[in-house]
Every structure is written in C-alpha cells, then in structure tokens.
Amino acid sequence: MSQPQAYGLLGWPVSHSLSPAMHNAAFKALKLNCHYALLPVPPAEADHFLDTLDSRGLCGLNVTIPYKEKALGRVILDAESVYLKTVGAVNTLVKREHVWKGFNTDIPGFLMHLKEQFNPQHKKCAIIGAGGASRAVAYALAQAQAKELAIFDLDTAKADAIVAMLRQLFPAFAARRADAVADLDIRGKDLLVNATPVGMKAQDPLLVEPEWLNPWLFVYDLIYNPAETALLALARQRGCRCANGLGMLLYQGMLSFEIWTNKKAPKETMLQALEQAGEH
Numbered sequence: 001m002s003q004p005q006a007y008g009l010l011g012w013p014v015s016h017s018l019s020p021a022m023h024n025a026a027f028k029a030l031k032l033n034c035h036y037a038l039l040p041v042p043p044a045e046a047d048h049f050l051d052t053l054d055s056r057g058l059c060g061l062n063v064t065i066p067y068k069e070k071a072l073g074r075v076i077l078d079a080e081s082v083y084l085k086t087v088g089a090v091n092t093l094v095k096r097e098h099v100w101k102g103f104n105t106d107i108p109g110f111l112m113h114l115k116e117q118f119n120p121q122h123k124k125c126a127i128i129g130a131g132g133a134s135r136a137v138a139y140a141l142a143q144a145q146a147k148e149l150a151i152f153d154l155d156t157a158k159a160d161a162i163v164a165m166l167r168q169l170f171p172a173f174a175a176r177r178a179d180a181v182a183d184l185d186i187r188g189k190d191l192l193v194n195a196t197p198v199g200m201k202a203q204d205p206l207l208v209e210p211e212w213l214n215p216w217l218f219v220y221d222l223i224y225n226p227a228e229t230a231l232l233a234l235a236r237q238r239g240c241r242c243a244n245g246l247g248m249l250l251y252q253g254m255l256s257f258e259i260w261t262n263k264k265a266p267k268e269t270m271l272q273a274l275e276q277a278g279e280h
C-alpha cells in the first residue's frame with residue numbers, strides 16, 4: 001500500500017489529546033489511506049515548523065494551544081472566513097492547490113453541540129475564562145444572536161480583548177467585561193460557560209456560589225475530562241441542564257475531517273472512539 005496521507009495535531013503539549021483516536025477511527029471506517037498523528041512542537045521550534053509545512057508531507061492539520069494565533073499568519077482565508085483575522089485563531093489547516101487554507105471549526109463545533117440542547121438566541125450569557133477557547137465561544141454566541149454576554153478572566157486584558165473583538169465584528173451586541181465572577185450576575189443569566197481549565201483537577205476550587213445557579217440556567221463546561229467536573233455536578237444538583245465539552249470536541253473534529261476529505265464524517269464512529277480513548 002502507498003504511504004498514507006498525513007494529518008496531525010500541532011500544539012504543545014498535546015500528549016493528552018483524544019483527536020488521533022477520533023480521526024484514525026474515522027479514516028478506517030471510510031477506508032481512507034490516511035493517518036493522524038500528534039505533532040508536539042516546543043515554542044522555540046514552532047515558527048520553523050509552520051514555515052516548513054510544505055516539506056513535511058502533510059495534507060492537513062489541527063492546531064491547538066498555544067499556536068492557533070500563530071497559524072493564522074501562515075494561511076490563506078476564504079472570503080467567508082476573513083472574520084477569523086479579528087477572532088485571531090484558526091484550528092484547522094488544509095493544503096489545497098499548493099496553498100494552506102485556514103478554518104476555525106471550534107466556533108461552529110461549539111454552537112452545533114450547544115444548540116442540540118439550548119438555543120442561545122435572545123439569551124443572557126456569561127463566560128468564565130478569556131483564553132483561546134473563550135474567543136471562539138464568545139464569537140459563536142454573538143453570531144447566534146445571544147442577548148448579552150459578560151466575560152470574566154483573572155487577566156482583565158484578555159477579557160477586554162474579547163469585548164473589543166466582539167465590538168468590531170458585532171457593533172450592536174451587548175458585551176462587557178466583568179470585574180469578578182460575582183460581577184457576571186450568574187443569577188440573572190440563562191447560560192454559563194466555563195472556558196477555564198479550572199475543574200480538570202479534583203482539587204480545583206469551585207468558581208461559583210451554589211445559590212447563583214437557578215434551575216433555568218444551562219451550564220456548559222468546555223472540559224470533557226473528567227466527564228463531570230465539580231461545576232457540572234453542582235449544576236446537576238441545583239436542577240440545571242448542563243453539558244461537558246465532549247460534543248464540541250466531536251463536532252469540531254467532524255468539521256475538520258470534512259474539510260480535509262470532502263466526505264461526510266462518521267459521527268457515531270468518532271464519538272465511540274472518543275469515549276473509548278477517554279476511558280484510558
């Protein structure tokens with residue numbers, strides 16, 4: 001058999017990633033001679049790696065922290081993706097007709113999963129955390145015509161930067177930076193998104209007070225390992241509907257797969273692979 005077409009996940013660190021299991025299962029199910037590998041590249045080597053993509057025999061890439069912004073500078077954007085320059089991140093690269101094209105599948109991936117359970121249109125939303133994933137979530141909520149959005153991050157400059165991004169792309173959208181978690185006014189919100197890594201470790205603190213979680217609040221934690229963070233356990237106890245980030249991971253992966261292969265992604269196969277890989 002000829003050499004498989006090479007795909008991979010560029011990031012640092014990437015050893016914990018479930019993406020190879022998900023994509024290799026999909027390639028196998030569709031009998032495609034393709035392979036997806038981890039591409040751990042330390043920061044000192046990232047520029048060189050991105051400058052020499054052509055010589056590496058790669059057909060497509062996912063990009064994760066800390067390189068989603070850096071990768072943006074190395075790709076051509078389709079006309080309908082020019083807004084990604086303002087969002088500041090691409091997570092999917094594909095080589096088409098000798099040029100590297102960039103996409104962001106985190107944005108539609110989050111929205112597709114959220115909308116299965118909660119429609120953010122005209123809803124009041126809050127996000128804790130203002131890193132790369134938060135930028136995608138904030139864009140997605142504004143695009144879905146949420147009513148308002150408050151964002152808190154310990155690093156106020158990052159939250160301000162998301163508000164500025166939203167003002168530029170959605171001038172009429174009501175977005176503000178909160179000065180503390182308490183200032184998010186979670187009691188008055190319909191949707192709370194955790195976009196921090198707080199909750200990945202058992203000893204992590206809870207960032208919210210139990211009495212802030214009303215039963216009509218939908219709580220979305222971007223974390224998928226553990227499957228139920230302390231925040232989600234509390235939300236469940238308080239009668240809230242909630243979701244972890246496994247569905248976002250699945251949908252962003254399906255959309256990347258479809259960009260690379262032009263074929264419909266095998267959803268059940270990919271979900272099963274994620275669930276199995278997550279157990280190990």
Ligand code: NAP
Pocket residue numbers: 065106128129130131132133134152153154155158195196197198200207222223224244245246248249250252
């Ligand atoms: P990131 O760029 O490191 O952003 C996390 C942000 O949260 C940082 O700005 C961080 O501030 C802030 N933060 C940390 N502790 C905080 C606290 N106690 N209060 C307020 N803000 C706090 O990471 P990311 O890529 O955005 O990822 C965030 C989480 O989402 C991770 O758990 C990641 O695994 C998950 N994620 C899931 C998916 C999915 O498909 N489900 C996709 C992407 C990311 P400092 O930098 O000052 O610490």
